[in-house]
Amino acid sequence: MNDAIATAGVFALSDDITVTRMGYGAMQLAGPHVFGPPADRDAAVAVLRAVVDAGITHVDTSDFYGPHVTNQIIRExxxxxxxDLHIVTKVGARRDAEGNWPSALSRDELRSAVHDNLTNLGLDALDVVNLRVGGFGEATPGSLAEPFTHLVEMQREGLIRHLGVSNVNAEQVAEARSIAPIVCVQNNYNVAHRVDDALVDELAADGIGFVPYFPLGGFSPLQSDRLDAVAARLQASAMSVALAWLLARSPNILLIPGTSSRDHLRENIAAAALELPADAMAELDAIG
Ligand SMILES: NC(=O)c1ccc[n+]([C@@H]2O[C@H](COP(=O)([O-])OP(=O)(O)OC[C@H]3O[C@@H](n4cnc5c(N)ncnc54)[C@H](OP(=O)(O)O)[C@@H]3O)[C@@H](O)[C@H]2O)c1
Structure with missing residues (x-):
């Protein structure tokens, strides 16, 4: 395993699934706006092989990336x-002809999404399936009991090993946990977007993983004078510092930065070994 990935260590999502805290998010491998095929499919395949060669054991995906395209590239x-590789996927949305992401939370839609993931990834069972409840970037308040129960049904059938939830608020996390155990929560969170600070700590206390998406700001790269100042002092890139901050923030945080570039992948992996001195950490904490 790459030294930096080893430095960041591992996290046990469950008795049977332990992942490297430095993972990889595959969303950027589809075409522009996560729709259609990428311009360079071979380059996408090469990025994924570099991910595994480096020793990363956590890849985040969904069959609605592309749609289908990203999972098919992962399989190829x-x-x-x-x-030891664990592919974590999510269901609960679909793509329309214009590339929008409408919710798809009915029993039929969730069942067909799970089967599409199984087919396109070439698996008999999915290690972890997140139920994506809200829209892009935020939770939509309301009960998740009905769709979550449909996933529990598929877990009992052996199609899913473990469950998680995504784009949820603390009440929805509690509601899911009252129905069945979850191993992770995946929400929009980074050094400059900290709505979930309390939730991160609550999940850490219970040994549940928190997987921030948009760790680098997603479609709008992180911009912060303080982040830039700390990065300049440490002679590191702002992106590396943002990832190192997440790793230092809480031991249950698992990184899935997304990239279609092998150079960025190398840089992101190296960030796993970046140590942030206490004064830098305090300065970054104050951004949120
Ligand atoms: N649950 C959900 O609703 C949800 C929503 C969004 C995403 N996700 C998951 O979370 C993962 C991470 O989110 P994300 O990919 O949207 O956003 P992100 O990781 O915050 O940022 C990705 C963007 O940053 C660029 N980038 C990556 N590494 C970089 C570096 N070292 N220097 C400069 N730019 C860099 C990428 O471009 P290049 O390709 O050029 O590197 C891409 O444009 C996704 O891949 C997906 O698996 C989940």
């Missing part, structure tokens, strides 16, 4: 999968 690049 990595199947048969190494025993």
């Amino acid at each position: 690049a990595l199947h048969p999968y190494p025993d």
Whole structure:
């Protein structure tokens, strides 16, 4: 395993699934706006192989990336999968002809999404499936009991090993946990967007993973004078410092930065070994 990935360590999502805290988010591998095929499919395959060669054991995806395209590229690049590789997927949305992301939370839509993931990834069962409840970037308040129960049904059928939730607020996390155990929560969170600070700590106390998406700001790269100042002092990039801050923030935080570039992948992996002195940490904490 790459030294930086080893430095960041691992996290046990469950008794049977332990992942490297430095993971990889595959959303950027589809075409522009996460719609259609990428311009350079071979480059996408090469990024995924570099992810696994570096020793990363956590890849985040969804069958609605592309749609289908990202999972098909993952299968082409990595199947048969190494025993220690865990692919975490999500259901609860679909793509329309214009590339929008409408919710798809009915029993039929969730069942077909799980089967599409199984087919396109070439798996008999999915390690972790997140129920994506809200829209892009935020939670939509309201009960998730009905769609979550449909996933629990598929877990009982053996199609899903473990469950998680995404784009949810603290009440929805509590509601899901009252129905069935979850192993992770995936929400929009980074050094400059800290709505979930309390939730991160609450989940850490219970040994549940918190997986921030948009760790680098997503479609609008992180911009902060303080982040830039700390990065300049440490002679590191702002993106590396943002990732190092997340790793230092809480031991249950798992990184899934997304990139279609092998250079950015290398830079993001190196960030896992970046140590932030206490004064830098305090300065970054104050951004949120
Ligand atoms: N649950 C949800 O609703 C949800 C929503 C969004 C995303 N996700 C998941 O979370 C993962 C991470 O989110 P994300 O990919 O949207 O956003 P992100 O990781 O915050 O940022 C990705 C963007 O940053 C660029 N980038 C990556 N590394 C960089 C570096 N070292 N220097 C400069 N730019 C860099 C990428 O471009 P290049 O390709 O050029 O590197 C891409 O434009 C996704 O891949 C997906 O798996 C989940």
